[in-house]
Amino acid sequence: MFYYIKKFWKMSGIIIFMLFIDAGLSSYRSLALMESLEELVRGNFRGFLFWTLLNLLCVVLVQVFVAVEDILGKHVIRKMNNQVRRDMAATMLQMSHGEFHKRQTGEYLSEFTKDIDQIESLAWGPFFNWISMAFTVMHSIIALSCLHWSLTVASLASALIMSLAPKLFDKKMEAAGAACTREQAKAVSKLKDLLAGYDVLRVFGRNRRFLQGVSQCSDGIEGPAFRRLRTQTITGKVLAVAGILCQGGISIWIGFLSFQGVILQTALFGSGKLISAVADGLNALTDFRLSIASSKPYFEKITVHDNGSLEKADREMLPMRNGIAVEHLSFRYGEKTVLEDRNLRFEKGKKYALTGPSGCGKSTLLKLLLGWLPDYTGTIRFDGTDARDYTPEQLQRQMSYIEQDVFLFNTTIRENITLGEEFTDEQMERALGDSALTGDLAHMPEGLDTVVGEEGSNLSGGQKQRVAIARALIHDCSILLIDEGTSALDQKNADIVEQSLLSNPDLTLILISHHLTAERKKQFDRVYDLTPAHLSAL
Template identity: 30%
Template sequence: MKHYLKQNKLFMFFTILFTAFSSLSYVFMAILLQKLLDAVIQNNMSEFRRIVCFSILYFSLMGLFAFIQSLLTKKLICRVIKSVRTSTFSGILHHTMEDFTKKNTADYLSAMTNDIKILEENYLLPLFEVIQYTIIFGASLVVMIYFDFIVTACVIVCILCMLLIPGLFGKILENRQSEYSKALSKFTIKVKDFLSGFEVMKSYRLKAYILSSFGQNNEETIRAKYAADKVMAANEAVSMILSLSVQIVVLFLSAYFILIGRITAGALLGMIQVSSNLANPLLMIFNNLPKMKSIEPIAEHLNQLRDYTSTSFNGTLSPVFNQTISAEHLSFSYDKAVPVLTDISLEIQKNKKYAIVGKSGCGKSTLVKLLTGYYADYEGRIQYDGNDIHTLDIGQTLALSSTIHQNVYLFDESIYDNICLHQSFTQEQLEYALQASGLSAFIHNLPEGIKSPVGENGSSLSGGQKQRIAVARALIRKKPLLILDEGTSAIDMQTAYDIESHLLHKKDLTLLTITHHMSSDILKLYDEIIYMENGQITEKGRFEDLIKDNKQFCSFFHAKINC
């Protein structure tokens, strides 16, 4: 957290400055009360009037200082929270695809919401309270010495006892807060999972199970929170008892000193006032210190997200795809136990068209993801024009290709924004993408046209309409490599045929198509068909040659045709 506070050090300086002004004005009010009571007891009317006039000005300044201090504190907290959120989110976006998918997205959501909220409540707010009350305590101690040194010495003994409190509760509270953060993350993951499966829940009448599971997770979260709250309660109770002892010592000693004539009644009033400025600040300080200590695991988690660096892709060379993308003896497994790809070698030549076919689960999508830089932990080699992919800048490598998936994700924005993704394109480029994707007629019939909102993940559109938008999104960028991962499966056969045929006739495009559609008219247009079984490439060649060979692809093709 020190990193973020240093970023706002000038703002921090003025916040502390006005905190000091506000705190000191509050403390020195004890001297004002002493002077006032002594003037009343001495029946000194002129002194009384002077103190009243001064008090009006004094209290006005107190209010002004308190307002500015509060305003600056809130503004500084907002700036720090903004910086924490921005740097954490930036760190998350910096993750490679492989590392990002190792965690549930709800874990990232929990860090961005729950953890940052805990950070604000248990560190930032307590930090500025500790600063304020430390100034109040220090100034009050000076004023107490001004009133009477012996009373001050007795108070210091009580204070030394109070110094033990953070050590007693700090570590316990730190562990409890860490468990609470984990429980919140788990709860967020579950709720996201339940809401994402809302349709399944309704279709299969899972309401009773979902409510039961939700209740169990909710109970575990509350139990973790209460465990932390109990430690806080114990810390607050012990701190309160010790802080009251300070006021009791001041009250009885001061009363005794009045009886023996050591101090005046005004001094008693002033010391009672200032003793509360010793006890209450200490109470707040010792309540807040364990809270601040407890957020260390949470801060560490946020720092890890912020400071993420890839341990797999660290290349810096700009990728070039002017000739080939090649794989040599490529093997891969997600869990290191069950192989997904085994000893695959192939070459993708610039501007040629490839169809990757095979049964579901044979590794088609995994192969394409590896070729485009999604995963780094594989055996074998992947090269772009002879350069190993690990030596390349992975961000630029991913940017060489556009992928159209079967399940399209759309942002909750307009059709236009989902196509252009807030990048600039000419009207001619836009019209080309709309025509080639078959979107023009559909958009023409919408009241708001291309500016029509799509809803959350395209909830206001059909599956086919979403895929057309994804096709337009890819085509408008004219990247050298286009991947169709069942990318036209939800579109009617005629539109899908037109889109695929159009892409196959583009001379300046390298096309990789993963498909289950067995149309001989389309397959004949591909330069090479890659047939996969059980994570291996078993056949490669042109459509006519593979059919003549009458082997695995031929059997697969005819089985699909006869379905």
């Protein structure tokens, strides 16, 4: 948490300074009130008027400071929330492909939304409130010391007790916060899955299951939050009782000093407010401390802080000059072997097809080349260098990858192709032509600026694949991996796309297909059949 406070230290520092002044004005108003009452008892109207006007001035200044603090506070919280989300994204980028996909999208979505809400309510707000209360307690103690030194000692003793007491409950609150974030993430993930299956449940008349599922997910979100708040409330009230006892002791001591004539009797009126400020402040400090402790699990998820660039500082991988050599490659998912002792070679600029039955490891091979699946045996070499010497990011800069299940962002076709980068009109036209997308755009009123909808819902399956192919071509990587990337195209468009890819002399193409005609096979430099040996023998 304090990393973000320090990162935005200028704005946070201004807010803290204003909180210091605000707390001082609020506390010393009590002394002004005591002085005005004293002058009233003495019958000195001018003195009474002076101290009363001074008191009113303090009230006005406090309101001005509170308004400015509120605006600046919301601004810095917005910036810190944005930085936390950016660091969450940076943390995800450090995950391997396997690590990222161990969790469902709904869990990550929960972190970007629910976790941020919890951080704001448990960390940012309580932090600044804690600072404000700490200053209030400090100024109130100083004001009390103006009445008698023993009140300072008593207040400090009370402050010490109330600052140490919360440590007894820190671990309990951290555990409650960790349980809350874990259970809420699971509930949000289940809710996302339920919403995705809405049509299936409606078709089969399972409306009751949909309603029950939403109710269960809702309880899964609200229940952990309730249990965390219950623990925090009970703990806070136990500590509040301790604070009240400390306040009562100081009040009795002030009464004793007053009756002994050590301090003025008018001090009973003003000092009561100061004592309340100390006691309430100590109680609030305890609550805020417990709240901040509850926020710790949310920050522990963030293991990477992005300081201006999400790019990993890797040495640049040189463009491929010769080719890729796969030697004695084996891979298994758990107990299931999908590739066993495979030896393949892909030379620069040549075209290759991978065929074989489902489950024989064609898609797995492409993911191994991309560096997504590190737990293999054997060797993959790029120009003689072991792929393990490179990071997945370095490997992926050399390759474009088109999956069978194309994903498109809910933005325009142009943005889905360029991914926010700048390309010339000539580059765009060539990519559109080579992907057979030009004809589709001619029938769209908005052309390249057509919004594709969530996950490309406004486009057909073939159009989505053509957008994905244009995206791969315009980024001009020297190696193109296609996993059934033309399966949704009609024969005419498939021929246009495949002919464009096969005729590009600078492109190394590795394409997976279940349905290669004899005529098409002749156009590839080599076709690798990955059918396992025990099936080939049948």
